[in-house]
Amino acid sequence: MLPDIKSLTPKTLGQWLAEQGQPAYRAEQILKWIYVRLADGFDQMTDLSKAFRGLLACRFTYGRLKIGQVRTAADGTRKFLFELQDGQHVESVLIPERNHDTLCVSSQVGCAQGCRFCLTGRGGLVRNLAFSEIVGQVWETRKQMDDPAHLTNLVFMGMGEPLANYTQLKSAIEMLTNSDWGMKFASRRVTVSTAGLVPNLLRLGQETRVNVAISLNEVHDEARTRLMPINRKYPLAQLLDACRRYPLPKGRKLTFEYILFKDVNDSPAHARRLAQLLAPLKAKINLIPFNPYPGSRFQRPDEASIQAFQAVLIQKHFTSVVRYSKGEDIMAACGQLRGMVVKSIE
Ligand code: SF4
Numbered sequence: 001m002l003p004d005i006k007s008l009t010p011k012t013l014g015q016w017l018a019e020q021g022q023p024a025y026r027a028e029q030i031l032k033w034i035y036v037r038l039a040d041g042f043d044q045m046t047d048l049s050k051a052f053r054g055l056l057a058c059r060f061t062y063g064r065l066k067i068g069q070v071r072t073a074a075d076g077t078r079k080f081l082f083e084l085q086d087g088q089h090v091e092s093v094l095i096p097e098r099n100h101d102t103l104c105v106s107s108q109v110g111c112a113q114g115c116r117f118c119l120t121g122r123g124g125l126v127r128n129l130a131f132s133e134i135v136g137q138v139w140e141t142r143k144q145m146d147d148p149a150h151l152t153n154l155v156f157m158g159m160g161e162p163l164a165n166y167t168q169l170k171s172a173i174e175m176l177t178n179s180d181w182g183m184k185f186a187s188r189r190v191t192v193s194t195a196g197l198v199p200n201l202l203r204l205g206q207e208t209r210v211n212v213a214i215s216l217n218e219v220h221d222e223a224r225t226r227l228m229p230i231n232r233k234y235p236l237a238q239l240l241d242a243c244r245r246y247p248l249p250k251g252r253k254l255t256f257e258y259i260l261f262k263d264v265n266d267s268p269a270h271a272r273r274l275a276q277l278l279a280p281l282k283a284k285i286n287l288i289p290f291n292p293y294p295g296s297r298f299q300r301p302d303e304a305s306i307q308a309f310q311a312v313l314i315q316k317h318f319t320s321v322v323r324y325s326k327g328e329d330i331m332a333a334c335g336q337l338r339g340m341v342v343k344s345i346e
Contacts, residue, residue, distance in 0.1 A: 004063035005056065006034060006139075007132040009171055010181070020055070030056075031181035035135075038143055065136040067144075080141060084109070084133060088126060090159055092137040094151070101145070102153040105137050107169055108160025113195050115228045117217075117259065117290065117298050120159045129160070131171035138176060138183060154185055157193040157213070163200035173208055187211075188249075193257065198234040198242045205247045213255035213286070214243065218265050219273040227265075236277070243281055253282045253319075260289050260306060262299035271312035284319040 008016065014027045029047060033039040041062045042053045068089060069081040078094040090106040111118070112125035137158075142148035154176065156162040162169045169192070176183045177190060187209040194201055195215050204212060218224035224231040231239075243254055256278060260266045278285070287310055290300045301309075306322055313320040 002061045005060035006063050028181045035183050065140045100152040101150050104155050104158045106158030107162040107165050111160045113161050113230050128165040131168040134172035135175045153189045155191045162192050163194045163197040166200045195230045196234050196239045201242050209249050215257045217259050253284045256285045260301050262301040266301040266305050268312050271309045275316035287322045
Protein backbone atom coordinates (compact mmCIF):
# COMPACT_ATOMS: atom_id res chain seq x y z
CA MET A 1 0.00 0.00 0.00
CA LEU A 2 1.25 3.47 -0.88
CA PRO A 3 2.00 5.97 1.89
CA ASP A 4 -0.40 8.87 2.45
CA ILE A 5 1.16 12.19 1.44
CA LYS A 6 -0.57 13.78 4.45
CA SER A 7 1.40 11.51 6.76
CA LEU A 8 4.63 13.26 5.70
CA THR A 9 6.00 16.05 7.81
CA PRO A 10 7.45 19.07 5.97
CA LYS A 11 10.87 17.58 6.72
CA THR A 12 10.17 14.11 5.31
CA LEU A 13 8.41 15.61 2.29
CA GLY A 14 11.47 17.79 1.69
CA GLN A 15 13.73 14.73 1.91
CA TRP A 16 11.66 12.80 -0.60
CA LEU A 17 11.64 15.75 -2.99
CA ALA A 18 15.43 16.10 -2.71
CA GLU A 19 15.78 12.39 -3.60
CA GLN A 20 13.70 13.07 -6.72
CA GLY A 21 15.99 15.96 -7.68
CA GLN A 22 13.18 18.48 -7.09
CA PRO A 23 13.86 22.02 -5.83
CA ALA A 24 13.21 22.71 -2.12
CA TYR A 25 10.35 25.16 -2.83
CA ARG A 26 8.25 22.25 -4.18
CA ALA A 27 7.52 21.21 -0.60
CA GLU A 28 5.89 24.52 0.17
CA GLN A 29 3.89 24.39 -3.08
CA ILE A 30 2.51 20.94 -2.19
CA LEU A 31 1.83 21.80 1.46
CA LYS A 32 -0.07 24.94 0.43
CA TRP A 33 -2.27 22.92 -1.90
CA ILE A 34 -3.06 20.46 0.87
CA TYR A 35 -3.43 22.66 3.95
CA VAL A 36 -4.22 26.16 2.68
CA ARG A 37 -6.28 25.48 -0.45
CA LEU A 38 -7.71 22.17 0.80
CA ALA A 39 -7.19 20.55 -2.60
CA ASP A 40 -9.22 17.43 -3.34
CA GLY A 41 -6.25 15.61 -4.86
CA PHE A 42 -3.02 15.89 -6.86
CA ASP A 43 -4.93 16.82 -10.04
CA GLN A 44 -5.80 20.21 -8.61
CA MET A 45 -2.16 21.17 -7.95
CA THR A 46 -1.98 23.11 -11.18
CA ASP A 47 1.30 24.91 -10.55
CA LEU A 48 3.05 21.51 -10.67
CA SER A 49 3.76 19.93 -14.03
CA LYS A 50 1.43 17.20 -15.20
CA ALA A 51 4.32 14.71 -15.16
CA PHE A 52 5.21 15.57 -11.57
CA ARG A 53 1.56 15.32 -10.47
CA GLY A 54 1.56 11.88 -12.09
CA LEU A 55 4.65 10.92 -10.11
CA LEU A 56 3.00 12.05 -6.85
CA ALA A 57 -0.09 10.00 -7.67
CA CYS A 58 2.09 6.93 -8.36
CA ARG A 59 3.95 7.23 -5.08
CA PHE A 60 1.34 8.46 -2.61
CA THR A 61 -2.30 8.26 -1.74
CA TYR A 62 -4.21 11.43 -0.88
CA GLY A 63 -5.71 10.28 2.40
CA ARG A 64 -9.12 11.44 3.64
CA LEU A 65 -10.89 10.60 6.86
CA LYS A 66 -14.22 8.99 6.14
CA ILE A 67 -17.19 10.73 7.71
CA GLY A 68 -19.12 7.96 9.42
CA GLN A 69 -21.86 10.11 10.83
CA VAL A 70 -22.81 13.78 11.27
CA ARG A 71 -25.34 14.84 13.85
CA THR A 72 -26.59 18.39 14.19
CA ALA A 73 -28.04 19.67 17.44
CA ALA A 74 -30.84 22.17 17.84
CA ASP A 75 -28.27 24.85 18.79
CA GLY A 76 -26.30 24.26 15.55
CA THR A 77 -23.50 22.21 17.14
CA ARG A 78 -22.34 19.58 14.67
CA LYS A 79 -20.74 16.34 15.69
CA PHE A 80 -18.63 14.40 13.21
CA LEU A 81 -17.80 10.79 13.71
CA PHE A 82 -14.76 9.96 11.60
CA GLU A 83 -13.82 6.48 10.52
CA LEU A 84 -10.07 5.87 10.36
CA GLN A 85 -8.20 3.59 7.94
CA ASP A 86 -8.19 0.70 10.43
CA GLY A 87 -11.94 1.01 11.08
CA GLN A 88 -11.56 2.80 14.44
CA HIS A 89 -13.68 5.89 15.13
CA VAL A 90 -12.97 9.31 16.58
CA GLU A 91 -15.19 12.32 16.92
CA SER A 92 -14.90 16.06 16.52
CA VAL A 93 -17.48 18.62 17.55
CA LEU A 94 -17.98 21.89 15.66
CA ILE A 95 -19.38 24.56 17.95
CA PRO A 96 -20.80 27.68 16.31
CA GLU A 97 -20.26 30.91 18.21
CA ARG A 98 -21.26 34.42 17.29
CA ASN A 99 -18.15 35.55 15.41
CA HIS A 100 -16.36 32.28 14.83
CA ASP A 101 -16.57 28.50 15.13
CA THR A 102 -14.61 26.27 17.48
CA LEU A 103 -13.70 22.67 16.76
CA CYS A 104 -13.19 20.18 19.56
CA VAL A 105 -10.56 17.72 18.33
CA SER A 106 -9.65 14.18 19.45
CA SER A 107 -6.07 13.06 20.04
CA GLN A 108 -6.44 9.33 20.78
CA VAL A 109 -8.85 6.46 20.09
CA GLY A 110 -10.10 5.83 23.62
CA CYS A 111 -8.09 6.99 26.59
CA ALA A 112 -5.97 5.38 29.29
CA GLN A 113 -6.68 7.93 32.01
CA GLY A 114 -9.92 6.36 33.19
CA CYS A 115 -11.61 9.49 34.57
CA ARG A 116 -14.70 8.20 36.33
CA PHE A 117 -17.10 10.66 34.73
CA CYS A 118 -16.03 10.05 31.12
CA LEU A 119 -17.45 7.60 28.63
CA THR A 120 -14.26 7.60 26.54
CA GLY A 121 -12.21 6.55 29.55
CA ARG A 122 -14.35 3.48 30.18
CA GLY A 123 -13.04 1.50 27.22
CA GLY A 124 -9.36 2.24 27.90
CA LEU A 125 -6.86 3.31 25.28
CA VAL A 126 -7.14 1.73 21.84
CA ARG A 127 -4.35 3.68 20.15
CA ASN A 128 -2.76 7.06 19.62
CA LEU A 129 -3.78 9.10 16.60
CA ALA A 130 -1.12 9.91 14.03
CA PHE A 131 -0.61 13.65 13.52
CA SER A 132 -2.23 13.31 10.10
CA GLU A 133 -5.37 11.91 11.76
CA ILE A 134 -5.43 14.83 14.21
CA VAL A 135 -4.96 17.41 11.44
CA GLY A 136 -7.35 15.37 9.27
CA GLN A 137 -10.26 16.09 11.63
CA VAL A 138 -9.75 19.83 11.14
CA TRP A 139 -9.15 19.46 7.39
CA GLU A 140 -12.31 17.40 6.78
CA THR A 141 -14.40 19.69 8.97
CA ARG A 142 -13.27 22.75 7.00
CA LYS A 143 -14.16 20.92 3.79
CA GLN A 144 -17.71 20.49 5.12
CA MET A 145 -18.15 24.17 5.95
CA ASP A 146 -19.69 26.84 3.70
CA ASP A 147 -17.10 29.26 5.06
CA PRO A 148 -14.00 27.33 6.20
CA ALA A 149 -12.35 30.56 7.41
CA HIS A 150 -15.05 30.83 10.08
CA LEU A 151 -13.35 28.00 11.93
CA THR A 152 -10.70 29.91 13.88
CA ASN A 153 -10.50 28.14 17.24
CA LEU A 154 -9.38 24.64 18.16
CA VAL A 155 -9.66 22.89 21.50
CA PHE A 156 -8.04 19.54 22.18
CA MET A 157 -10.84 18.38 24.43
CA GLY A 158 -12.24 15.49 22.42
CA MET A 159 -11.37 11.86 22.94
CA GLY A 160 -8.06 11.12 24.58
CA GLU A 161 -5.43 12.82 26.70
CA PRO A 162 -3.49 14.98 24.22
CA LEU A 163 -0.32 15.12 26.31
CA ALA A 164 -0.16 11.31 26.35
CA ASN A 165 0.33 11.51 22.58
CA TYR A 166 2.82 14.35 22.75
CA THR A 167 4.98 13.84 19.65
CA GLN A 168 2.01 13.51 17.28
CA LEU A 169 0.22 16.37 19.02
CA LYS A 170 3.21 18.65 18.57
CA SER A 171 3.56 17.80 14.86
CA ALA A 172 -0.18 18.44 14.44
CA ILE A 173 0.11 21.81 16.20
CA GLU A 174 2.96 22.78 13.87
CA MET A 175 0.87 21.90 10.83
CA LEU A 176 -2.23 23.67 12.19
CA THR A 177 -0.52 26.89 13.22
CA ASN A 178 2.04 27.39 10.46
CA SER A 179 1.11 30.64 8.74
CA ASP A 180 3.01 30.04 5.47
CA TRP A 181 1.97 26.58 4.30
CA GLY A 182 -0.10 25.29 7.23
CA MET A 183 -3.69 25.82 8.33
CA LYS A 184 -2.93 29.27 9.78
CA PHE A 185 -4.60 28.92 13.18
CA ALA A 186 -3.29 31.54 15.62
CA SER A 187 -1.52 29.80 18.54
CA ARG A 188 -3.56 31.84 21.01
CA ARG A 189 -6.69 30.31 19.50
CA VAL A 190 -5.54 26.75 20.05
CA THR A 191 -6.10 25.20 23.48
CA VAL A 192 -4.76 21.88 24.71
CA SER A 193 -6.70 20.44 27.61
CA THR A 194 -5.00 17.99 29.96
CA ALA A 195 -5.99 15.90 32.93
CA GLY A 196 -2.56 16.80 34.33
CA LEU A 197 0.36 14.94 32.76
CA VAL A 198 2.94 17.06 34.50
CA PRO A 199 6.16 16.38 32.51
CA ASN A 200 4.57 16.97 29.12
CA LEU A 201 2.65 19.97 30.41
CA LEU A 202 5.91 21.81 30.96
CA ARG A 203 7.27 20.56 27.66
CA LEU A 204 4.21 21.95 25.87
CA GLY A 205 4.86 25.33 27.47
CA GLN A 206 8.49 25.29 26.41
CA GLU A 207 7.96 24.06 22.85
CA THR A 208 4.73 25.75 21.71
CA ARG A 209 2.75 28.93 22.33
CA VAL A 210 -0.72 27.39 22.47
CA ASN A 211 -3.05 27.81 25.43
CA VAL A 212 -3.36 25.17 28.07
CA ALA A 213 -6.40 24.15 30.08
CA ILE A 214 -6.09 21.96 33.16
CA SER A 215 -9.03 19.68 33.86
CA LEU A 216 -8.95 19.99 37.66
CA ASN A 217 -12.43 19.01 38.89
CA GLU A 218 -11.51 18.45 42.55
CA VAL A 219 -9.57 20.26 45.23
CA HIS A 220 -8.68 17.42 47.63
CA ASP A 221 -6.19 14.74 46.65
CA GLU A 222 -8.12 11.72 47.84
CA ALA A 223 -11.33 12.79 46.13
CA ARG A 224 -9.50 13.83 42.96
CA THR A 225 -7.76 10.47 42.77
CA ARG A 226 -11.18 8.79 43.00
CA LEU A 227 -12.44 10.97 40.16
CA MET A 228 -9.26 11.08 38.08
CA PRO A 229 -6.78 8.26 38.73
CA ILE A 230 -3.95 10.30 37.16
CA ASN A 231 -3.93 12.26 40.41
CA ARG A 232 -2.23 9.30 42.10
CA LYS A 233 0.82 9.80 39.89
CA TYR A 234 0.71 13.59 39.73
CA PRO A 235 -1.09 14.84 42.85
CA LEU A 236 -2.43 18.35 43.23
CA ALA A 237 0.72 19.86 44.78
CA GLN A 238 2.86 18.58 41.91
CA LEU A 239 0.35 19.65 39.27
CA LEU A 240 -0.06 23.14 40.70
CA ASP A 241 3.69 23.50 41.09
CA ALA A 242 4.03 22.71 37.35
CA CYS A 243 1.37 25.32 36.67
CA ARG A 244 3.37 27.85 38.67
CA ARG A 245 6.45 27.07 36.56
CA TYR A 246 4.53 27.02 33.26
CA PRO A 247 6.13 29.54 30.86
CA LEU A 248 3.00 31.54 30.04
CA PRO A 249 3.22 33.85 27.04
CA LYS A 250 2.77 37.50 28.02
CA GLY A 251 -0.78 38.54 28.82
CA ARG A 252 -2.11 34.97 28.94
CA LYS A 253 -3.67 32.99 31.76
CA LEU A 254 -3.94 29.30 32.47
CA THR A 255 -7.46 27.95 32.17
CA PHE A 256 -8.76 25.59 34.81
CA GLU A 257 -11.79 23.47 33.99
CA TYR A 258 -13.94 22.39 36.86
CA ILE A 259 -16.81 20.04 36.06
CA LEU A 260 -19.50 20.45 38.69
CA PHE A 261 -20.99 17.18 39.97
CA LYS A 262 -24.01 17.37 42.25
CA ASP A 263 -23.14 16.66 45.90
CA VAL A 264 -19.60 15.63 44.94
CA ASN A 265 -17.52 18.77 44.35
CA ASP A 266 -20.07 21.59 44.12
CA SER A 267 -20.20 23.02 47.65
CA PRO A 268 -19.15 26.59 48.57
CA ALA A 269 -16.36 25.00 50.65
CA HIS A 270 -15.01 23.40 47.47
CA ALA A 271 -15.18 26.79 45.74
CA ARG A 272 -13.26 28.46 48.58
CA ARG A 273 -10.58 25.76 48.47
CA LEU A 274 -10.35 26.12 44.68
CA ALA A 275 -9.81 29.86 45.05
CA GLN A 276 -7.13 29.21 47.67
CA LEU A 277 -5.27 26.69 45.48
CA LEU A 278 -5.32 28.91 42.41
CA ALA A 279 -4.55 32.19 44.20
CA PRO A 280 -0.81 32.14 43.34
CA LEU A 281 -1.52 31.54 39.63
CA LYS A 282 -2.61 33.60 36.66
CA ALA A 283 -5.79 31.61 36.26
CA LYS A 284 -9.27 31.77 34.85
CA ILE A 285 -11.83 29.15 35.73
CA ASN A 286 -14.40 27.51 33.49
CA LEU A 287 -17.22 25.90 35.44
CA ILE A 288 -18.90 23.12 33.49
CA PRO A 289 -22.12 21.67 34.90
CA PHE A 290 -21.91 17.92 34.27
CA ASN A 291 -23.87 16.69 31.28
CA PRO A 292 -25.29 13.29 32.38
CA TYR A 293 -25.43 10.44 29.86
CA PRO A 294 -27.35 7.18 30.08
CA GLY A 295 -25.79 5.09 32.83
CA SER A 296 -23.58 7.86 34.26
CA ARG A 297 -23.25 7.76 38.02
CA PHE A 298 -23.01 11.53 38.42
CA GLN A 299 -25.73 14.18 38.39
CA ARG A 300 -25.80 17.79 37.34
CA PRO A 301 -26.06 20.33 40.20
CA ASP A 302 -29.09 22.61 40.32
CA GLU A 303 -28.78 26.15 39.03
CA ALA A 304 -28.63 27.70 42.52
CA SER A 305 -25.59 25.59 43.50
CA ILE A 306 -23.84 26.49 40.24
CA GLN A 307 -24.45 30.21 40.81
CA ALA A 308 -23.35 29.98 44.45
CA PHE A 309 -20.11 28.25 43.42
CA GLN A 310 -19.38 30.88 40.82
CA ALA A 311 -20.19 33.71 43.24
CA VAL A 312 -17.45 32.54 45.62
CA LEU A 313 -14.87 32.61 42.82
CA ILE A 314 -15.96 36.02 41.58
CA GLN A 315 -15.83 37.36 45.11
CA LYS A 316 -12.21 36.12 45.24
CA HIS A 317 -11.53 38.11 42.04
CA PHE A 318 -11.27 35.22 39.58
CA THR A 319 -12.55 35.36 36.03
CA SER A 320 -15.01 32.51 36.16
CA VAL A 321 -17.43 31.57 33.43
CA VAL A 322 -20.13 28.90 33.53
CA ARG A 323 -19.92 26.94 30.29
CA TYR A 324 -23.07 25.07 29.50
CA SER A 325 -22.50 22.11 27.21
CA LYS A 326 -23.42 22.72 23.63
CA GLY A 327 -25.26 20.15 21.61
CA GLU A 328 -26.69 18.32 24.60
CA ASP A 329 -29.36 16.71 22.44
CA ILE A 330 -26.67 15.00 20.35
CA MET A 331 -24.50 14.11 23.35
CA ALA A 332 -21.68 16.36 22.25
CA ALA A 333 -19.58 15.99 25.38
CA CYS A 334 -16.27 14.17 25.32
CA GLY A 335 -16.31 10.73 23.79
CA GLN A 336 -20.03 10.18 23.96
CA LEU A 337 -21.00 9.68 20.33
CA ARG A 338 -18.27 7.13 19.75
CA GLY A 339 -19.35 5.38 22.94
CA MET A 340 -22.87 5.01 21.59
CA VAL A 341 -21.79 3.90 18.13
CA VAL A 342 -19.32 1.37 19.47
CA LYS A 343 -22.04 0.07 21.80
CA SER A 344 -24.45 -0.37 18.95
CA ILE A 345 -21.78 -2.13 16.86
CA GLU A 346 -20.66 -4.48 19.64
FE1 SF4 B 1 -9.37 10.65 29.00
FE2 SF4 B 1 -10.29 13.17 29.00
FE3 SF4 B 1 -11.96 11.13 29.35
FE4 SF4 B 1 -10.20 11.72 31.29
S1 SF4 B 1 -11.88 13.03 30.55
S2 SF4 B 1 -10.70 9.66 30.51
S3 SF4 B 1 -8.45 12.39 30.07
S4 SF4 B 1 -10.80 11.56 27.51
